[in-house]
Amino acid sequence: MVRIGIIGGSGYVGSELLRLLLLHPQAEVTMVTSRQSVGEYVFNVHPNLRSITQLKFVPQDMAEMQKNCDLIFTATPHGGSVNLVPKLLAAGLKVIDMSADYRLKNLDDYEMYYGWKHAHPEMLKDAIYGLPELHREEIKTAKIVACPGCMATSAILGLAPIVKAGLVDKDKIVVDLKVGSSGGGAKPTLGSHHPERFSGVRPYMVVGHRHIAEVEQELNALGNEPVKISFSPHAVNMVRGILATIHTFPKQKIENKDIWRALRGMYGNEPFVRLVKYQKGPYQLPDPKVTQGTNFCDVGFEIDEHANRLLLFSALDNMTKGAAGQAVQCMNIQLGIDETTGLKSTGFHPM
Amino acid sequence: MVRIGIIGGSGYVGSELLRLLLLHPQAEVTMVTSRQSVGEYVFNVHPNLRSITQLKFVPQDMAEMQKNCDLIFTATPHGGSVNLVPKLLAAGLKVIDMSADYRLKNLDDYEMYYGWKHAHPEMLKDAIYGLPELHREEIKTAKIVACPGCMATSAILGLAPIVKAGLVDKDKIVVDLKVGSSGGGAKPTLGSHHPERFSGVRPYMVVGHRHIAEVEQELNALGNEPVKISFSPHAVNMVRGILATIHTFPKQKIENKDIWRALRGMYGNEPFVRLVKYQKGPYQLPDPKVTQGTNFCDVGFEIDEHANRLLLFSALDNMTKGAAGQAVQCMNIQLGIDETTGLKSTGFHPM
Amino acid sequence: MVRIGIIGGSGYVGSELLRLLLLHPQAEVTMVTSRQSVGEYVFNVHPNLRSITQLKFVPQDMAEMQKNCDLIFTATPHGGSVNLVPKLLAAGLKVIDMSADYRLKNLDDYEMYYGWKHAHPEMLKDAIYGLPELHREEIKTAKIVACPGCMATSAILGLAPIVKAGLVDKDKIVVDLKVGSSGGGAKPTLGSHHPERFSGVRPYMVVGHRHIAEVEQELNALGNEPVKISFSPHAVNMVRGILATIHTFPKQKIENKDIWRALRGMYGNEPFVRLVKYQKGPYQLPDPKVTQGTNFCDVGFEIDEHANRLLLFSALDNMTKGAAGQAVQCMNIQLGIDETTGLKSTGFHPM
Amino acid sequence: MVRIGIIGGSGYVGSELLRLLLLHPQAEVTMVTSRQSVGEYVFNVHPNLRSITQLKFVPQDMAEMQKNCDLIFTATPHGGSVNLVPKLLAAGLKVIDMSADYRLKNLDDYEMYYGWKHAHPEMLKDAIYGLPELHREEIKTAKIVACPGCMATSAILGLAPIVKAGLVDKDKIVVDLKVGSSGGGAKPTLGSHHPERFSGVRPYMVVGHRHIAEVEQELNALGNEPVKISFSPHAVNMVRGILATIHTFPKQKIENKDIWRALRGMYGNEPFVRLVKYQKGPYQLPDPKVTQGTNFCDVGFEIDEHANRLLLFSALDNMTKGAAGQAVQCMNIQLGIDETTGLKSTGFHPM
Secondary structure, eight states: OEEEEEESTTSHHHHHHHHHHTTOTTEEEEEEEOSSOTTSBHHHHSGGGTTTOOOBEEOOOHHHHHHHOSEEEEOOOTTSSTTHHHHHHHTTOEEEEOSSTTTOSOHHHIIIIISSOOSOGGGGGGEEEOOHHHHHHHHHTOSEEEOOOHHHHHHHHHHHHHHHTTOBOTTOEEEEEEEOGGGGOSSOOTTTBHHHHTTOOEEOSOSSOTHHHHHHHHHHTTSSSOOOEEEEEEEOSOSSOEEEEEEEOBSSOOOHHHHHHHHHHHHTTOSSEEEOOOSSSTTSSOOHHHHTTSSOEEEEEEEETTTTEEEEEEEEOTTIIIIIHHHHHHHHHHHTSOTTTTOOOOOOSOO | OEEEEEESTTSHHHHHHHHHHTTOTTEEEEEEEOSSOTTSBHHHHSGGGTTTOOOBEEOOOHHHHHHHOSEEEEOOOTTSSTTHHHHHHHTTOEEEEOSSTTTOSOHHHIIIIISSOOSOGGGGGGEEEOOHHHHHHHHHTOSEEEOOOHHHHHHHHHHHHHHHTTOBOTTOEEEEEEEOGGGGOSSOOTTTBHHHHTTOOEEOSOSSOTHHHHHHHHHHTTSSSOOOEEEEEEEOSOSSOEEEEEEEOBSSOOOHHHHHHHHHHHHTTOSSEEEOOOSSSTTSSOOHHHHTTSSOEEEEEEEETTTTEEEEEEEEOTTIIIIIHHHHHHHHHHHTSOTTTTOOOOOOSOO | OEEEEEESTTSHHHHHHHHHHTTOTTEEEEEEEOSSOTTSBHHHHSGGGTTTOOOBEEOOOHHHHHHHOSEEEEOOOTTSSTTHHHHHHHTTOEEEEOSSTTTOSOHHHIIIIISSOOSOGGGGGGEEEOOHHHHHHHHHTOSEEEOOOHHHHHHHHHHHHHHHTTOBOTTOEEEEEEEOGGGGOSSOOTTTBHHHHTTOOEEOSOSSOTHHHHHHHHHHTTSSSOOOEEEEEEEOSOSSOEEEEEEEOBSSOOOHHHHHHHHHHHHTTOSSEEEOOOSSSTTSSOOHHHHTTSSOEEEEEEEETTTTEEEEEEEEOTTIIIIIHHHHHHHHHHHTSOTTTTOOOOOOSOO | OEEEEEESTTSHHHHHHHHHHTTOTTEEEEEEEOSSOTTSBHHHHSGGGTTTOOOBEEOOOHHHHHHHOSEEEEOOOTTSSTTHHHHHHHTTOEEEEOSSTTTOSOHHHIIIIISSOOSOGGGGGGEEEOOHHHHHHHHHTOSEEEOOOHHHHHHHHHHHHHHHTTOBOTTOEEEEEEEOGGGGOSSOOTTTBHHHHTTOOEEOSOSSOTHHHHHHHHHHTTSSSOOOEEEEEEEOSOSSOEEEEEEEOBSSOOOHHHHHHHHHHHHTTOSSEEEOOOSSSSOSSOOHHHHTTSSOEEEEEEEETTTTEEEEEEEEOTTIIIIIHHHHHHHHHHHTSOTTTTOOOOOOSOO
């Protein structure tokens, strides 16, 4: 039984970690911290947890964590983990970091995409990008697991086999994302105000999005030449879910079997990647609706002969495979237990 | 390991039974029938089950069921179980019936509310109304478990403690329901067409709803004098969930502690009824959103001194506690295992 | 051409006033004030007004209003009009007040429902409750028009003919409301945060709601004995619209024709009240979806013989007939022009 | 006063034509046909028209149309206008055709994209593609106005200035569309069933969509070399609205002012195209939410220096500018009256 602490438990990522870990057969959540809700019952902030747990939010206290925990999930805002993670490691704790602070290998990227200089560049080599489909072996022994961003996960899982196989023009890769409102976090803003967000489609951060850095980092490690990602999210009228529609242009004529081969080659044994390309019904291609509440990433494709285009589709639940579920998957890998432990949700039809 | 057959597995209730039973540690789904989808993979109809099961829909064949199953869930349309259930019993199978066909004790009610004469009145005495909170002991040994209607479950669980305690005027009990679209089933209609259903509030079957019969039957068994239920649903813009707002008029002055006593007296040890009455945050009273994907029914109340009114609120997921989850709860009771087995979902925040 | 000033133009009521008045053939909006957006283009706050107007928000300046306006709409928060309205009147301006500050005749109600003592009780006699269906003649010459609350409008229009006719038990009138998120105003809160509000049904202010005071005031003026209103709103997943489901208990046996007579007697010539009771299709009874973007209030009913109940349904767009549209209707009455001027929207099918 | 007949008035395009034309000051709707609803009041099918019109659906009768109408809108399914339009012309009626049957100039395109051979190729030269921004002069005297498809309108208006200016790579133009459910028409299907459609993002017809033919036809007429359009719609959780996100790759380095010049050059005087590119608030770029209920198409852009990409955004209401509103705009042009007559809606904030 691994004893778990969650730092930053009052946000949505913290909420999803609690949902998964409170029922995890090999884990026990012993501490949950929050800055604004110290002393409150966790279920007062996350009403789904009523009758599930009597935990209260506690302040962040290193000695207590050292005493009560083996592993810490840091669900801190970006920039909030940089200094925290080294202290946790020094205290002998394992760390799975949900922020972006240890995802990037190139120091300049922090300045360019996040606007600050990394205070612990020496630690970056100890951090493994927590995408099991690409880094399973390294995760097993990682000191720091740096969990991927939700949109980055969908983009990378859609593109990795194709980029690895060198099938497409690396300068014209369009990732057009449709994203649910939970991705924006628990803090109310004008853009997330129900009357403003409901029933619209809003392009946002369509240029220069921070996730470009990690997407390019991971894809560049797979292929022979660096990619340029065109990355643009849109806020749509749902709470959970991301669909990445990826438009690419093959270097030469391709056929369905080429793509099947690339996808199956990488994902054939993956427990949480499903290949979705059907001929009947409304769900022939990936739709995040089908993945809600699960750790699955559904990947599909179509070839457009008219425009010489290869479309890839990648759908997931941004809270689960896009964040907390993937983090628990990494924890399972580290514990050496079945990777699907605590993550065996089937999803819902309908929801 | 109990071997399960599901009759009528292509509808939404069948879908939810599959979701719960495919992961149930003590159950194995061996057969799923469907009239329109014989030969198709179950996951072609329920896309959430891709990679979860390789079952195909089969025709309804008594010999096969007898050979492969111990227990049958009949997720048939109303009227479709009347003749089926006796045959299943005769074949030595246990039956949990999701239709209304064995819920009512009063034969006249079938004619009045459903418009047909019951073909097997002699079997009704063998059927137990599958609401564990009222009939747990009888369910243990029931030949037929007749699962309650979704709206009936919310109404009964909201009202039972109050009616039992004799606290309110029995002729003026208003149950105003707000219901998600999954309650209407999987068949597209004009009323369920997304452009028509989205973003509205539509009163429907506001008078003479069929669930009145079972609600009054169950409540009358608890109190001393028969109740008259004013029962009116409204279709709202969500997929899963029912909120029953119950307006009642106390016979004499009541206080919060009277209601707490009645509710705790009946539900204090119930694993799937939560009492919800808080002072802070957006979820002070039951909201079906908080129960989505779970087997919980959340019950709360307020006293309105101005109008001498007692409000009760009862929220649940119509697919789970309102149908398949409750049926699995009944199965667990029959199997003599922990009642929450396979039903330990925490729900989501947010969803 | 009447010259219009709008005080408080950056909120949602201000937005709706602008939508209607900028296209009104007899009105010219000359000034729009806002505290937080002075100097900004109105279309920066209300993006629908791009290319429609080049107005900018200005500070609230009495001399400027006196010079440029004939009539002021005060879309101020409750409590913000008490002192403002007398000053506007003293400056020779006509006033249509959107707040609650001049709606109530009983001084005690301000203390009980709003928590403050009215600073200008001497002005209350000059204020007319701006519901044309009840006060058309008085509105024509009113110094102050005090526009009704959105939920109050739906409740009163549903109940007025029945209460006037003395048909129902006056102590057991249940008004169960389903309300869109725009009713909560333009300021983001946790409860209006899209991930929290989406896809739920949330009871709120179910006891002691402020609108009870005005509903009872107006209904008491119609009948012989005072009514007690049981009034409880629910937040649902839509932006615009209110459905009031009104459950009443007739004193004696009633028939459809009794209700038709009462409704037609009061609303037969009303331009903005439609009687809705059909036998076919999904919209047999009022649904706020059908009134979105219009000044209509749709009223319908059903008789429940089983429970001796009369149900009334009243649906409207809380922004239009529930606020700004009704205010413009009052302005038209004051101007002596066709009451429907600038309000001739048909609504949408679908929306 | 032009006398209008609408063929196919029970669908959604017919509904929107009625909404606009019943209030149009220069038009009188004298006849509305429907195959399935003959004899029924129009308001029984379109509940928003209750109290607005007493028209009933009539059968399609050429003699009656000739007697009572000057101009016919044919809101027929694709393939339903081919033979109808010549008959209407022969009867001396003007025709605005809402189907695709007279949009395409290249006969082969009908076979390739629609699967049938055009029965009246000789008439195609008399048909003008009803996009005023490109064909205003020709529309004035057109025998047949062939109204554009909804998605085609958004794609063409987003791309026309850029293609005309020759700014981008013509083989790699990605049009990624997000579409509301009304675009699928009034007939319920499994894909449009509320429980299936709600809260998802579903790619559909992502390859080989029919609108590609008309988009390429219109764009090819503007530039020097033929374009290849990559065109892929997605069904999202809203009823009205299309956002076309258009990803293009400039041939050489471009700056904001180049794009502004191209857009202003084409749309500077257009009454229904708004250029949207702001620095503040949630609506900095086009969002179909802002255009709901209006005839506006909002066009915006961003330059992505990282990936050498030019993004264009084009948002409209598929029922209005994407169909009926645009048709009325064409009618106004033909009548020689102010093009905005009957189309002066401001839209809503919020809706």
